[in-house]
Amino acid sequence: MTFDPLDPDYQIDPYPHFEALRAEPAVWVEPLNAWFVGRYRDVRRMAMDTKTFSNRRFSEISKGEFDYAPGVDQLVATDPPRHTRLRKLAAAAFRPGRVRAMEEALTEITHGYLDPLVERGGTFDFHQDLASRVPIHAITRMLGVPHEDGPTFRRWTADVLSAANRHTMAPAELARLRTSVDEVRAYFTDVVARKRRTPGDDMISDWMQAREGQDALTDDEVLALAILLLVGGDSTTAHLLSNTVATLWEHPEQLEEVRRDRSLIGRLIEESLRYEPPVQTVFWTTTRDVDLDGVTLKAEDAVIGVWSSANRDPEYFPEPDRFDIHRDSGGHQAFGFGPHFCLGAGLARSEARIVLEAVFDRLPNLKPAGGDPVEWVPSFWIRGPRALPVVA
Numbered sequence: 192m193t194f195d196p197l198d199p200d201y202q203i204d205p206y207p208h209f210e211a212l213r214a215e216p217a218v219w220v221e222p223l224n225a226w227f228v229g230r231y232r233d234v235r236r237m238a239m240d241t242k243t244f245s246n247r248r249f250s251e252i253s254k255g256e257f258d259y260a261p262g263v264d265q266l267v268a269t270d271p272p273r274h275t276r277l278r279k280l281a282a283a284a285f286r287p288g289r290v291r292a293m294e295e296a297l298t299e300i301t302h303g304y305l306d307p308l309v310e311r312g313g314t315f316d317f318h319q320d321l322a323s324r325v326p327i328h329a330i331t332r333m334l335g336v337p338h339e340d341g342p343t344f345r346r347w348t349a350d351v352l353s354a355a356n357r358h359t360m361a362p363a364e365l366a367r368l369r370t371s372v373d374e375v376r377a378y379f380t381d382v383v384a385r386k387r388r389t390p391g392d393d394m395i396s397d398w399m400q401a402r403e404g405q406d407a408l409t410d411d412e413v414l415a416l417a418i419l420l421l422v423g424g425d426s427t428t429a430h431l432l433s434n435t436v437a438t439l440w441e442h443p444e445q446l447e448e449v450r451r452d453r454s455l456i457g458r459l460i461e462e463s464l465r466y467e468p469p470v471q472t473v474f475w476t477t478t479r480d481v482d483l484d485g486v487t488l489k490a491e492d493a494v495i496g497v498w499s500s501a502n503r504d505p506e507y508f509p510e511p512d513r514f515d516i517h518r519d520s521g522g523h524q525a526f527g528f529g530p531h532f533c534l535g536a537g538l539a540r541s542e543a544r545i546v547l548e549a550v551f552d553r554l555p556n557l558k559p560a561g562g563d564p565v566e567w568v569p570s571f572w573i574r575g576p577r578a579l580p581v582v583a
């Protein structure tokens with residue numbers, strides 16, 4: 192099997208393609224003008240070596256002209272020491288009190304969406320009607336923007352993330368993407384200006400007040416952080432939930448086990464993150480020529496690290512294609528590694544636990560609705576179903 196991340200078959204099921212990726216130190220993908228690397232030890236080492244594998248062009252490589260904050264220092268697209276500065280200031284909004292309050296609110300938010308589904312019974316879409324609703328609601332609350340705008344935000348985030356496939360898109364799709372990027376930017380430019388005048392009890396206001404000595408974030412940096420939180424925390428967490436449920440359908444004996452013993456939910460979430468990570472890749476650039484086991488990566492080459500391939504590397508995880516909640520999934524790369532390790536990992540894990548516990552409690556007979564196979568979001572970067580029909 193060849194390795195072609197733009198092949199629609201790859202985007203439906205990338206896993207069989209990773210053996211070909213890991214057979215080489217790096218595979219050049221011409222249409223993307225980028226190297227792909229997929230061995231666990233390489234991806235992990237590169238994530239730590241920011242001097243050689245820079246995040247500087249993360250947004251440019253992943254989104255091209257659809258970057259929502261070009262020319263601005265973005266957390267995910269800077270290296271130390273600029274990244275260290277941004278990360279310290281950004282982390283101010285993830286203080287324990289705010290995250291704890293969010294976790295408390297999550298229970299109420301989850302039951303708010305579950306109530307009508309439990310009452311109505313029958314068929315519903317687990318992804319669209321539940322998994323996609325809770326994370327965006329949580330993020331709107333954290334950012335201090337109306338949760339009624341959730342559906343619009345979901346459209347924007349899906350479009351922004353789809354930009355990794357821009358090389359294969361039709362003009363109409365590219366036009367829609369342009370509109371979404373312009374709209375999300377205009378929306379948050381306005382929000383930032385309003386919160387500058389009238390701060391609230393939310394993360395955007397926290398970022399405006401954050402100080403490291405004399406240093407503070409500029410309005411453009413706050414704008415970029417707000418959109419990063421939206422794009423990075425919404426569909427990712429929604430997909431963690433749907434990927435977990437879709438994987439459990441394939442492993443009914445493990446579903447029964449978790450239903451019987453809720454203390455296994457933590458293991459379930461970690462194994463799901465290893466087996467079906469919602470974020471599959473990271474986007475680096477080499478700062479100098481590098482010899483990778485005989486392959487020369489030239490200075491300024493784009494290098495796409497494949498977290499999901501690292502998670503299936505038999506050198507690190509024995510029988511990696513076997514889903515097993517009892518294995519040691521520790522060391523998976525679903526939240527990245529090194530200085531850019533996901534700032535929302537704790538929140539995403541809590542969210543997944545709260546929603547799954549509520550689903551097991553209140554929908555004890557939940558099962559797949561059958562019919563068509565799962566339709567996956569067409570992407571080599573983001574992994575998750577577009578819809579997941581279920582019967583309560």
Ligand code: HEM
Pocket residue numbers: 246249266267268278330419420423424425427428431468469470473474498524525526527528530531532533534535536538539
């Ligand atoms: C299951 C859900 C999630 C997954 C799989 C995920 C995955 C990731 C990954 C792989 C990275 C590293 C990117 C890199 O190496 O350059 C990252 C970074 C980040 N994530 Fe998440 N994420 C999730 C949820 C969240 C949530 C809920 C939030 C916030 C509310 C969030 C905020 C961030 C931020 C701000 C960064 C940038 C950190 C930095 O560059 O220093 N993520 N995430």
